[in-house]
Amino acid sequence: MKTNLIILLATLVLAAVLGPMAIDAFQKQSTHAAPTAELPNTSAASAADTPSTNPVTTQATILNPDGTVASSPSQDRQAGNDKSDSDHDEDDDKDD
Amino acid sequence: MNKIAPILALTSAIVLPGLATARPVTLTTTMKNYGGDGAYLALYLTDPSGAHVRTLWVAGEKSKYHKHLTDWYRATGGGRGQIDGITGASVGAGRSLKVTVELADALFDAGYTLNVDAAAEDMRDSPRDVSVPLTKAGAGKPTAGRRYVAGFTYGL
Numbered sequence: 001m002k003t004n005l006i007i008l009l010a011t012l013v014l015a016a017v018l019g020p021m022a023i024d025a026f027q028k029q030s031t032h033a034a035p036t037a038e039l040p041n042t043s044a045a046s047a048a049d050t051p052s053t054n055p056v057t058t059q060a061t062i063l064n065p066d067g068t069v070a071s072s073p074s075q076d077r078q079a080g081n082d083k084s085d086s087d088h089d090e091d092d093d094k095d096d
Numbered sequence: 097m098n099k100i101a102p103i104l105a106l107t108s109a110i111v112l113p114g115l116a117t118a119r120p121v122t123l124t125t126t127m128k129n130y131g132g133d134g135a136y137l138a139l140y141l142t143d144p145s146g147a148h149v150r151t152l153w154v155a156g157e158k159s160k161y162h163k164h165l166t167d168w169y170r171a172t173g174g175g176r177g178q179i180d181g182i183t184g185a186s187v188g189a190g191r192s193l194k195v196t197v198e199l200a201d202a203l204f205d206a207g208y209t210l211n212v213d214a215a216a217e218d219m220r221d222s223p224r225d226v227s228v229p230l231t232k233a234g235a236g237k238p239t240a241g242r243r244y245v246a247g248f249t250y251g252l
Contacts, residue, residue, distance in 0.1 A: 053200035055141060055150050057182045058120070062155075063192040071185050 118200045121235075121250050123152065125212055125226070126192040128246040132216040134186030135244050136161050138168035139195060141230070144207030148172055152210075153195045154179045156186035164215035167223035204232050214244040 062070040127135055136156030141149045148171035154162070162174040172178045187193045212226040222243035228234065230250070238247040 053202050055152060055200070055203070056198040057152050057195060058198060059194075059196040060153055060182075060184050061194045062185060062187055063194060065190045065192075070188070070191055 118198045119252055121197050121199045121252055123195045123197060123210065124192055124247075124249045124251070125187070125195075125241075126246045126248075127187055127189050128241070128244055129189045130216060130219070130244050131189060132219050134188045135214050135216045136165055136186050137193065138162075138165040138211075138213040140168050140171075140211050140213075141203070142171075142209045142211055146209075149208065151178055151182060152197050153193070154183045155193055157183050161215065161217075164221045165213040165223070166215075166221050167211070168213045199230070204230055206230075210248075210250060212241065212245055212248060214241070216244060 064070045123139060125137060125139070134156065136154075138154050139152040141152060143149050148168070151168065151172060154165070154168075156162070159174065159176065163169050165174075168174075208230040210226070210228050210230055211224050214222040214225040220243065222241075225241040225243050225245045226239055226248040228239045228248060228250075232252070235250055235252045238249045240247055
């Protein structure tokens with residue numbers, strides 16, 4: 001009986017220690033695999049979303065037909081220079 | 097000894113969720129030469145019931161045009177809080193938009209769908225121009241869009 005109690009306590013302690021470590025290790029791995037420097041993650045996402053499966057956008061790039069980089073949307077945003085949008089007039093006459 | 101099993105089950109229940117894995121997935125949306133201005137796009141994920149789960153990217157930053165991304169807008173209301181940090185320039189004809197997203201393994205083969213709504217000025221709106229099930233088998237296989245998108249691929 002006493003042995004079982006010790007095993008149970010030891011297991012709980014291990015789980016409490018290893019669980020957060022595993023989560024932390026995973027988060028570091030994710031950050032390493034896809035740098036978030038270019039774009040912030042989707043921190044504005046609703047907390048109502050499924051927490052364990054929330055997709056996080058880390059990077060976006062627009063490419064020309066020949067494969068060269070046309071623009072990095074994050075850089076455009078920071079510069080306040082959305083070139084493609086400059087073609088859009090003020091009138092919003094799209095067919096709805 | 098007969099208490100080992102419940103202990104193991106308890107341990108697994110506590111530890112395994114922390115080991116859930118995610119992987120970077122690159123979504124590539126290539127536009128047709130549709131002969132118009134840069135297209136507005138909304139890339140988003142829906143669950144098995146078709147409900148919006150998460151917006152992954154919105155191309156085109158002028159919010160007054162977001163209503164033309166009709167299905168996405170209807171589901172989200174297009175609020176700024178929905179898209180802060182995940183917006184960028186609209187995508188010109190013939191160009192490609194590459195978006196990298198961390199997706200949990202649990203989302204694959206679970207009935208989730210990747211969607212692209214598209215719109216271009218003075219042209220017809222195209223909700224769900226692309227709508228493709230999120231499966232591991234479907235990775236790398238191009239899907240043709242309905243109106244503005246020439247091809248959509250997600251790669252693991």
